[in-house]
Amino acid sequence: MSVDLDILGIGLSAPGLSDWECFQSVLNGKTIDIDSKAKPSTLLSARERRRAPAAVKLTFPAAEQACAMAGIDPADPLAVFSSGMGDLDITNYMCRTLADQPELLSPTRFHNSVHNAASGYWSIGAGARGDVTAISAWRDSATLGLLEGITRTETDALTHSAPVLVVIYDDHAIGPMHDLWPSDSAFCAALLLAPPNRGETMARLTIELCQDQPRHAPLPASLAARIDDNPAARIIPLLALIADPARGDLVLGAEQGPALKIRRSSTGSAIGTEQ
Amino acid sequence: MNHPLNVSAMTLTCSAGSGLDQVRQSLRQKRSGLRANDLEPCTLTTWIGRVDGVEAARLPIALADYDCRNNRLVELALQNDHFIEKVQALTRRYQSERIACVVGTSTAGISCTEEAYRNLGDATRFKSEFLLPRVHTPHTSSAFAAKRLGLDGPVMTISTACSSSAKVFAAAARLIDAGLADAAVVGGVDSLCQSVMYGFHSLELVSDQPCRPFDQNRRGLSLGEAAGFAILEREPDHSFGQLAGWGESSDAHHMASPHPEGHGAVAAMREALSRAQVSAGDVGYINCHGTATAMNDQVEAHAIRQVFERPPPAASTKAWTGHTLGAAGIAEAVFSLLALVDEQLPAGLNIDQLDDACSDFVLTEDMEQRVDYVLSNSFGFGGSNCSLIFARA
Numbered sequence: 001m002s003v004d005l006d007i008l009g010i011g012l013s014a015p016g017l018s019d020w021e022c023f024q025s026v027l028n029g030k031t032i033d034i035d036s037k038a039k040p041s042t043l044l045s046a047r048e049r050r051r052a053p054a055a056v057k058l059t060f061p062a063a064e065q066a067c068a069m070a071g072i073d074p075a076d077p078l079a080v081f082s083s084g085m086g087d088l089d090i091t092n093y094m095c096r097t098l099a100d101q102p103e104l105l106s107p108t109r110f111h112n113s114v115h116n117a118a119s120g121y122w123s124i125g126a127g128a129r130g131d132v133t134a135i136s137a138w139r140d141s142a143t144l145g146l147l148e149g150i151t152r153t154e155t156d157a158l159t160h161s162a163p164v165l166v167v168i169y170d171d172h173a174i175g176p177m178h179d180l181w182p183s184d185s186a187f188c189a190a191l192l193l194a195p196p197n198r199g200e201t202m203a204r205l206t207i208e209l210c211q212d213q214p215r216h217a218p219l220p221a222s223l224a225a226r227i228d229d230n231p232a233a234r235i236i237p238l239l240a241l242i243a244d245p246a247r248g249d250l251v252l253g254a255e256q257g258p259a260l261k262i263r264r265s266s267t268g269s270a271i272g273t274e275q
Numbered sequence: 276m277n278h279p280l281n282v283s284a285m286t287l288t289c290s291a292g293s294g295l296d297q298v299r300q301s302l303r304q305k306r307s308g309l310r311a312n313d314l315e316p317c318t319l320t321t322w323i324g325r326v327d328g329v330e331a332a333r334l335p336i337a338l339a340d341y342d343c344r345n346n347r348l349v350e351l352a353l354q355n356d357h358f359i360e361k362v363q364a365l366t367r368r369y370q371s372e373r374i375a376c377v378v379g380t381s382t383a384g385i386s387c388t389e390e391a392y393r394n395l396g397d398a399t400r401f402k403s404e405f406l407l408p409r410v411h412t413p414h415t416s417s418a419f420a421a422k423r424l425g426l427d428g429p430v431m432t433i434s435t436a437c438s439s440s441a442k443v444f445a446a447a448a449r450l451i452d453a454g455l456a457d458a459a460v461v462g463g464v465d466s467l468c469q470s471v472m473y474g475f476h477s478l479e480l481v482s483d484q485p486c487r488p489f490d491q492n493r494r495g496l497s498l499g500e501a502a503g504f505a506i507l508e509r510e511p512d513h514s515f516g517q518l519a520g521w522g523e524s525s526d527a528h529h530m531a532s533p534h535p536e537g538h539g540a541v542a543a544m545r546e547a548l549s550r551a552q553v554s555a556g557d558v559g560y561i562n563c564h565g566t567a568t569a570m571n572d573q574v575e576a577h578a579i580r581q582v583f584e585r586p587p588p589a590a591s592t593k594a595w596t597g598h599t600l601g602a603a604g605i606a607e608a609v610f611s612l613l614a615l616v617d618e619q620l621p622a623g624l625n626i627d628q629l630d631d632a633c634s635d636f637v638l639t640e641d642m643e644q645r646v647d648y649v650l651s652n653s654f655g656f657g658g659s660n661c662s663l664i665f666a667r668a
Contacts, residue, residue, distance in 0.1 A: 001454035095392035102473040110474035111531040115434035120657020123525035131523035136413035136432040144431045151449035176401045180408045257430045
C-alpha cells in the first residue's frame with residue numbers, strides 16, 4: 001500500500017547547511033562553509049533565544065523556514081518532532097548535577113529535560129494548539145519521524161485540512177555521551193507535508209513500506225560525511241531527491257523494522273516549482 | 276468502513292499489582308501501592324509507587340545490551356497475563372512485518388545514564404559497563420519490546436512526558452488506518468529514577484504524604500513506576516473493549532503548568548468525542564489525569580465541566596499507583612478497560628474532603644454500573660494533552 005503526499009516547504013539548521021538554498025548549492029558541488037549558520041528564530045525574542053534549550057535553538061530555524069517557504073502560519077500545522085537522543089546538553093547537565101548536588105537541580109532545566117521540550121516550546125512560540133508530538137527511534141528517527149508524519153497526512157479526517165510539519169534533529173554529543181553517540185555536528189531538517197493538491201508543491205512523493213536495504217544515488221562527499229556523522233542526517237537523500245527529481249528512487253532505511261521506498265511522482269498539473 | 280480497533284489483550288505491572296488479577300484485587304480492597312521512599316540514593320521524604328522485584332528481573336541473555344531498570348520493568352510486565360504467548364499467537368495470524376510496536380516513555384534508560392555519571396569520578400569517559408548505546412536513548416524500551424516479542428513492523432517511541440503512552444493508541448491506530456500495519460502492540464513504561472524524584476521536588480510538586488487526588492487538602496503528587504502493554508487489532512476472538520476515539524492537543528501556554536482555563540484539555544476531550552461519534556452524555560465514567568497537584572486537579576475539573584454539562588462519575592487512580600508519568604496513559608487505559616469489562620467504577624482513594632470544584636462528580640465510593648463509554652485523560656509537560664475513549668466491545 002502506497003501513500004502520496006506533497007512537500008510544501010523545507011528548512012535546515014546545521015553547521016554549513018543553514019537553509020534550503022545553501023543545501024542545494026552544496027548538493028551541486030559547492031564546498032561546505034561550516035561558519036554558515038541558520039538565521040536565528042524570529043518566533044522567539046532575543047532574550048528567549050539566549051535562555052532557550054539547545055534543542056530549541058537547533059530546531060526552530062529549520063521549522064520556521066519550512067513554514068515560511070510554504071507561506072503557512074507556524075501556528076497551523078500539526079507537528080512531529082523526531083530525535084534519537086533529544087537534548088544532550090540538558091541530559092549532561094541533569095546527570096552531572098544529580099551525581100554531585102541533586103538538591104540544587106534547576107526546576108527550569110528539569111522541565112526542559114523532557115523529550116518534548118523542543119516541540120513544547122514550538123507549540124508555545126508558534127501558538128500551535130493542534131497536536132505537536134515528540135517521538136524517538138534512536139538511529140532510525142529520520143525514517144520513523146517521516147512515517148509518523150505520513151500517517152497524519154493520510155488518514156485523519158478530523159485534522160485532514162492541516163499540513164504536517166516533520167522536524168528531524170539530533171545534536172552533537174557532549175561530554176562522556178560521545179562514546180555512545182559519536183556525532184560531531186548537529187543536524188536538523190524540517191519538511192512540511194500535505195495530502196496531494198493542498199498547496200503549491202515542491203515535489204509529490206509516493207511512499208511505501210519495503211524490506212529493501214537503504215539505497216540512494218551518490219551524494220557529494222561532504223553530505224555523505226554528515227550522514228555518517230549524525231543519524232538525523234539520514235534524511236539528506238530525500239532532501240536531495242526533492243531538489244533533483246533526476247536522482248531516481250531511494251530507500252530510506254531502518255535498522256529495526258521496515259524501510260521506506262520513496263519516488264517522485266507527477267503532480268498532475270503545472271504547479272510544481274522546480275526550476 | 277473499517278472495523279473498529281479492539282484491545283484483544285492487555286497487561287499492567289505497577290505498585291498496585293503485578294498483572295490484572297492483582298491490580299483488580301488492589302482496586303477492590305482499596306489497597307494503595309504507595310510506600311515511604313526507599314529508592315537509593317534519593318533521600319527525599321515522600322511516598323513512591325515502587326514495583327517489587329525490578330532489581331532481580333533478568334533480560335534474555337541475547338538482549339543483555341538493553342539491560343536497565345526501564346527494560347527490566349518491561350520484562351516483568353510482559354511475563355504477566357500470558358502477554359508474550361498472546362503476541363506469539365498474534366504473529367501467527369499476521370506477518371510479523373505487519374505488526375507495529377509503539378511504546379511511550381519519558382524516563383527511558385535515564386537511571387542507567389545517571390548511574391554512569393555517578394561512577395564517572397574525575398574521568399571523562401564512562402566505565403565500560405555503562406557503554407550501552409541501546410540503553411542511553413529515549414527509544415530503548417520500544418526497541419527492546421519489539422525484539423523481545425519478535426515484531427518486525429514499524430518500531431516507534433512516543434515521548435511527550437505524561438501523555439506519552441496515551442498517544443501510543445492514536446499513533447498505532449493511524450498506522451493501521453493508513454494500511455501500514457495490520458495490528459499493533461502498544462505500551463508504556465517509566466521507572467523511578469533520580470531525575471524525576473529531584474526534578475519534581477525542585478518544582479515543589481511532590482507531596483510528603485501519599486497523594487490525594489481531588490482532595491481539598493491535596494499536597495502534590497506521589498511518583499510511581501509501571502509498565503503496561505496492549506494488543507490492538509480489528510477482528511479478534513476476544514476483546515476488552517474498542518478504541519472508539521482519541522483527541523490530541525497542545526496548550527501553547529507553558530512548559531510545566533496547564534493552561535489556566537484548560538483550553539488544551541477541553542480540545543482533547545472534544546476531539547475524542549468527535550472522533551468516537553458520541554455525545555458527552557454517552558460517556559459513563561472518566562479516569563482523570565488527577566495527579567493531586569493543586570493546579571492539575573483544579574484545571575482538569577474546570578475543563579471537564581466545560582465539556583460535560585453534567586459530568587459523569589469520575590476518579591483518579593493515581594493514589595493506587597503514584598503518577599507513573601510516561602506509563603500513566605497505558606496504566607489508566609487498562610483501568611478504564613477494566614471498568615468497562617468488570618462493570619465496576621473505581622472511586623478515588625485517600626479523599627477526606629472533596630475539592631468543591633468537583634464534589635458533585637468525583638467518586639468517593641466505588642459504583643457497580645455497566646457503562647458503554649469510558650474516557651481517560653492524560654496531560655503532560657510541554658502542554659501535551661491526550662484523551663482516549665474506549666467503548667464496550
